[in-house]
Amino acid sequence: MMNDLHSRWTDQFSEYLDGSLGAEDRRAVEEHLAGCARCAAVLSDLRGVVDLARSLGDVPPARDLWPDIAARLWSSPEERPTEVIPLHTGHTGHRPQAEPRGVYMSRRQLAAAAVIVAMASAAATWALGPGIAVRPVGTPLPMPAAVSPAATEEGPPPAMADELAHLEATLNAARDRLDPTTVRILEKNLDVIDRAIQDSRKALATDPANPFLREHLDRAYQDKVDYLREAAGIAEWAG
Amino acid sequence: MSVAILLTSLVVLGGPVRPDTTVTLRRGDRVQVRDLGGELEVRAWDRAEMEVTSEDRSAGNVTVSRNGSRVLLEPEGRKGRREDVVMTIRLPSWAALDVQGRELDVDISGTAGDVSVRNVSGDIRVQKTTGDLDLSSVEGEVTVTDARGSVRAHSRGDDVTLTRIVGDVDAGTGDGNVRLDGIDAASVSGETLDGDVYFAGSLMAGGRYSFSVHDGDATLVIPRASEAHVTVSTFDGEFSSDFPVTLQHYTGQGRFGFTLGKGNGAQVSVEVFDGEIRLRRGNGREGGE
Numbered sequence: 001m002m003n004d005l006h007s008r009w010t011d012q013f014s015e016y017l018d019g020s021l022g023a024e025d026r027r028a029v030e031e032h033l034a035g036c037a038r039c040a041a042v043l044s045d046l047r048g049v050v051d052l053a054r055s056l057g058d059v060p061p062a063r064d065l066w067p068d069i070a071a072r073l074w075s076s077p078e079e080r081p082t083e084v085i086p087l088h089t090g091h092t093g094h095r096p097q098a099e100p101r102g103v104y105m106s107r108r109q110l111a112a113a114a115v116i117v118a119m120a121s122a123a124a125t126w127a128l129g130p131g132i133a134v135r136p137v138g139t140p141l142p143m144p145a146a147v148s149p150a151a152t153e154e155g156p157p158p159a160m161a162d163e164l165a166h167l168e169a170t171l172n173a174a175r176d177r178l179d180p181t182t183v184r185i186l187e188k189n190l191d192v193i194d195r196a197i198q199d200s201r202k203a204l205a206t207d208p209a210n211p212f213l214r215e216h217l218d219r220a221y222q223d224k225v226d227y228l229r230e231a232a233g234i235a236e237w238a239g
Numbered sequence: 240m241s242v243a244i245l246l247t248s249l250v251v252l253g254g255p256v257r258p259d260t261t262v263t264l265r266r267g268d269r270v271q272v273r274d275l276g277g278e279l280e281v282r283a284w285d286r287a288e289m290e291v292t293s294e295d296r297s298a299g300n301v302t303v304s305r306n307g308s309r310v311l312l313e314p315e316g317r318k319g320r321r322e323d324v325v326m327t328i329r330l331p332s333w334a335a336l337d338v339q340g341r342e343l344d345v346d347i348s349g350t351a352g353d354v355s356v357r358n359v360s361g362d363i364r365v366q367k368t369t370g371d372l373d374l375s376s377v378e379g380e381v382t383v384t385d386a387r388g389s390v391r392a393h394s395r396g397d398d399v400t401l402t403r404i405v406g407d408v409d410a411g412t413g414d415g416n417v418r419l420d421g422i423d424a425a426s427v428s429g430e431t432l433d434g435d436v437y438f439a440g441s442l443m444a445g446g447r448y449s450f451s452v453h454d455g456d457a458t459l460v461i462p463r464a465s466e467a468h469v470t471v472s473t474f475d476g477e478f479s480s481d482f483p484v485t486l487q488h489y490t491g492q493g494r495f496g497f498t499l500g501k502g503n504g505a506q507v508s509v510e511v512f513d514g515e516i517r518l519r520r521g522n523g524r525e526g527g528e
Contacts, residue, residue, distance in 0.1 A: 181342070181360070182341070182359050182360075185359060185360055185377050185378045185396065186377065188378070188396060189377060189378065189395035189396045189413050189414065192395075192396070192413040192414045192432050192433055193413060193432060195432075195433075196432045196433075196453045196454070196512075199453065199454070199512065199513070200453075200512065203474050203475075203512070207492070209492075210474070210492045210493075211492065211494070212472045212473075212474065212492055212493055212494050212510070213474055213492075215472075216453075216472075216474070216510065216512055219451065220432075220453070223413075223432070227395065227413070230375070230377070230395075231377075234357075234359055234377065237273075237274075237339060
């Protein structure tokens with residue numbers, strides 16, 4: 001592992017290669033490289049990774065590869081990736097004049113970043129591309145959240161199912177008491193929620209282990225519960 | 240000419256309200272408006288009285304009654320029957336207001352008491368207030384400008400726009416945009432299912448800021464010196480940032496976290512199912528960038 005003395009320089013290599021380092025810092029890096037074979041070797045490795053990354057075409061995978069990769073990587077605790085940290089313009093804290101570069105990541109780049117995180121050893125700073133660096137630090141990479149058994153089911157979470165059914169029945173019973181305009185408004189906006197639920201269900205079917213999709217679906221169901229409560233209240237005073 | 244009417248407990252004020260009817264209010268009173276449609280304008284003034292007026296005399300079919308601290312305006316006759324009005328209410332600024340409308344456009348200005356508006360359809364516009372606001376319209380725009388105090392603003396089928404707010408914000412819609420501009424709050428929530436969320440404001444240390452979009456984009460414009468831990472989640476979206484971003488965790492499923500600055504400040508969560516997430520530098524004020 002690079003010690004602090006060297007990491008002061010290696011931390012800047014990503015920006016150095018990007019050309020985004022300030023002139024003064026750039027000169028300082030070059031002066032250090034002239035006298036430090038170890039850092040020069042790291043920079044050479046890093047340049048190779050950057051060149052390789054830049055040469056890769058932007059070809060979408062036929063499917064989401066991450067679940068399989070994660071399963072292989074994390075088949076035992078020892079194999080779990082030890083860090084973290086893509087993205088980043090290599091801020092080191094002593095060049096405030098340098099304007100930080102922006103970051104843009106597509107979903108595919110995010111997936112690639114995760115793979116490189118898994119590849120990263122504790123020896124170097126890796127760069128994925130302009131403005132995006134991956135650096136091993138030693139903090140365990142969080143495992144995906146445990147997926148509840150409900151994740152693969154299509155219906156609402158059990159805790160909400162009864163209330164949803166009750167509210168829908170309440171609203172149906174009130175339909176005849178409400179004026180047609182109110183019914184149309186309530187149904188139109190219920191359709192928006194139902195479409196979001198359908199979208200989330202379809203997405204979850206393609207990636208059932210995705211905790212975000214599960215939470216998103218649950219949120220949509222919660223939104224439906226909230227809306228039906230509101231609608232039931234309206235039916236009470238406007239019916 | 241205004242007619243001052245002193246009220247006692249549970250008093251119906253002599254039948255329909257005439258134009259220019261004036262009612263004495265006491266601190267702690269809550270004015271409740273029920274079952275009206277049409278247009279309602281509420282303005283604060285420096286008198287301890289409520290005045291009800293309508294240019295077209297439609298307020299003549301509205302009655303006023305008092306029950307304890309509740310002062311109720313509702314259509315004359317059968318409870319629940321809607322009455323369409325074009326009406327202006329002037330209130331002492333400290334009075335609390337509670338409106339429940341059908342197809343009612345509501346415009347409120349200058350109040351300092353708590354305000355609650357629930358509407359089936361019709362727009363809600365509120366400006367220059369200092370009390371807490373709780374506003375919802377199933378189908379209608381909700382717009383708040385220059386408010387101090389907490390704001391809960393929800394629509395189901397239209398835009399929600401909050402500008403220059405000092406106070407916690409909870410804003411959401413089902414089908415429309417949520418625009419939060421010039422927000423100074425420790426707690427902000429913005430959510431839409433079909434539309435965009437825009438936030439321009441400052442991030443307070445210890446503050447919590449959450450934004451959720453199903454189908455649309457989320458844009459956050461925050462000061463360049465912001466300190467925050469940010470969590471981003473997306474299923475089929477893209478992320479761009481004006482800020483240098485240091486990833487702290489990545490789950491491999493479109494969810495990652497990073498810090499801005501030293502990360503000692505706010506907690507920010509952005510979730511977009513399908514759309515773009517943009518993090519932009521701004522000045523923390525209205526207009527942002």
